[in-house]
Amino acid sequence: MYSLRGLVVLIGACTFTSYVYAWAQCASVPQHFLSQQESPLCWKEEEKVETEYLGEELRYEHPIWSHKAFCVRGEEKEYCTHTTSSFRDGHGLSVIASPVAADAISSALAASRNAPRVSEDGLEVRSVQGKGKGLTTTRLIKKGETILLDSPRIIASAQFPSHVSHSQGQTLFNTALDQLPTTDRHLILPLDKSLGGTDIENIMKTNAFACYLSDGDVEDGYMCLFPSVARINHACRPNAHARFIPRTLLMEIKAQRDIEAGEEISISYGKIELKYAERQRLYKEGWNFTCTCSSCTASRYDIAGSDQRRARFAKLRMIMESLTAETYDAQQVVAWEKEVMEISKKEGLDTLLAGDYERLAYVYAGHEMVRDAKIWAIKAKESLMEWIVVDGGPQNELWRVEELLAELSQ
Numbered sequence: 001m002y003s004l005r006g007l008v009v010l011i012g013a014c015t016f017t018s019y020v021y022a023w024a025q026c027a028s029v030p031q032h033f034l035s036q037q038e039s040p041l042c043w044k045e046e047e048k049v050e051t052e053y054l055g056e057e058l059r060y061e062h063p064i065w066s067h068k069a070f071c072v073r074g075e076e077k078e079y080c081t082h083t084t085s086s087f088r089d090g091h092g093l094s095v096i097a098s099p100v101a102a103d104a105i106s107s108a109l110a111a112s113r114n115a116p117r118v119s120e121d122g123l124e125v126r127s128v129q130g131k132g133k134g135l136t137t138t139r140l141i142k143k144g145e146t147i148l149l150d151s152p153r154i155i156a157s158a159q160f161p162s163h164v165s166h167s168q169g170q171t172l173f174n175t176a177l178d179q180l181p182t183t184d185r186h187l188i189l190p191l192d193k194s195l196g197g198t199d200i201e202n203i204m205k206t207n208a209f210a211c212y213l214s215d216g217d218v219e220d221g222y223m224c225l226f227p228s229v230a231r232i233n234h235a236c237r238p239n240a241h242a243r244f245i246p247r248t249l250l251m252e253i254k255a256q257r258d259i260e261a262g263e264e265i266s267i268s269y270g271k272i273e274l275k276y277a278e279r280q281r282l283y284k285e286g287w288n289f290t291c292t293c294s295s296c297t298a299s300r301y302d303i304a305g306s307d308q309r310r311a312r313f314a315k316l317r318m319i320m321e322s323l324t325a326e327t328y329d330a331q332q333v334v335a336w337e338k339e340v341m342e343i344s345k346k347e348g349l350d351t352l353l354a355g356d357y358e359r360l361a362y363v364y365a366g367h368e369m370v371r372d373a374k375i376w377a378i379k380a381k382e383s384l385m386e387w388i389v390v391d392g393g394p395q396n397e398l399w400r401v402e403e404l405l406a407e408l409s410q
């Protein structure tokens with residue numbers, strides 16, 4: 001009864017993607033990384049720009065904004081800085097977006113004001129060898145615990161730099177910063193600046209994360225600046241996982257394993273399954289740093305071993321995602337998935353496994369082994385809930401697994 005559906009899933013339907021990545025500088029960002037987004041902070045050429053004006057002739061503005069919109073008009077599009085000086089918990093938020101997008105975002109902001117909080121007690125910003133500052137914990141953090149729920153202070157369209165001149169863009173950025181409360185500015189201004197440009201531009205490039213916002217079908221990408229998350233360094237085998245929650249506009253940092261008191265908290269700025277050379281290139285070209293995490297400074301022997309496992313992980317998943325009715329062999333898939341899970345344990349890739357659990361659920365369901373199918377479907381659901389699916393984000397994978405669980409329970 002399940003085999004046909006199972007096959008559909010086996011053939012490539014279950015590649016879950018987490019869309020929270022750190023922002024990268026304009027040049028040379030690999031295509032796969034910032035998919036569907038134009039190059040960030042690549043300014044329009046100065047001479048093509050014409051007018052600039054303060055938003056006198058402005059239309060209706062949402063009451064959440066405490067300041068009058070400051071707008072600039074490029075050749076084709078207008079972008080504005082909007083600020084609320086009391087978004088939540090005494091801090092403000094500035095948004096750089098087109099007027100239509102700002103309107104959609106303002107409604108989302110109003111609805112997300114009463115978002116949950118977690119205490120930041122026990123978290124400390126300290127100097128970390130070879131990485132500037134970093135976020136450390138003074139207490140044991142258990143696997144699965146939410147370490148941080150950080151609220152953005154600046155949200156900026158990733159497309160606005162290609163529609164306005166550099167000087168117009170600077171004015172939008174400076175207005176966004178200047179209109180925030182002093183406490184916010186004091187958190188933002190000392191943040192790391194590794195990528196050049198004026199202070200705020202540099203801060204955004206070095207520290208912002210790509211974030212998904214519902215923006216009234218304008219469909220710009222967005223970069224969000226979270227001042228506490230901005231202190232977390234990258235590791236290629238991180239102990240924490242970052243995910244942006246569209247409904248609350250919070251960035252959640254969750255422990256991927258137990259983290260001991262005194263340890264530094266780390267997240268991955270990009271895809272975690274990359275091999276050594278790919279990651280070194282990505283972080284050098286995207287963020288202008290040479291990664292000095294423990295995976296990148298391991299012995300050549302260990303790096304070669306890790307690369308081999310990661311290559312095998314990618315190959316097995318690719319094979320399984322392109323299976324057809326003719327090439328599908330249940331026993332072989334079970335054996336491959338066992339290997340994928342062993343590799344993931346060694347390489348710290350567990351957050352990627354929801355699709356593999358789901359695939360196994362379908363394999364067992366296809367053989368009427370309902371008990372095993374349920375076990376894997378539940379694991380798929382738990383993994384999705386823990387690492388991937390977020391409030392206000394796409395839910396398709398979750399619905400699919402829930403449907404399977406419901407069928408298995410009939």
Ligand SMILES: C[S@@+](CC[C@H](N)C(=O)[O-])C[C@H]1O[C@@H](n2cnc3c(N)ncnc32)[C@H](O)[C@@H]1O
Nearest residue numbers: 131132133192194230231233234289291292293
């Ligand atoms: C978002 S900030 C992280 C916090 C920053 N270290 C600070 O002092 O505030 C990103 C910058 O931290 C440094 N960094 C982060 N992870 C690193 C790593 N694995 N190896 C070396 N430098 C790293 C780089 O300079 C990078 O541009």
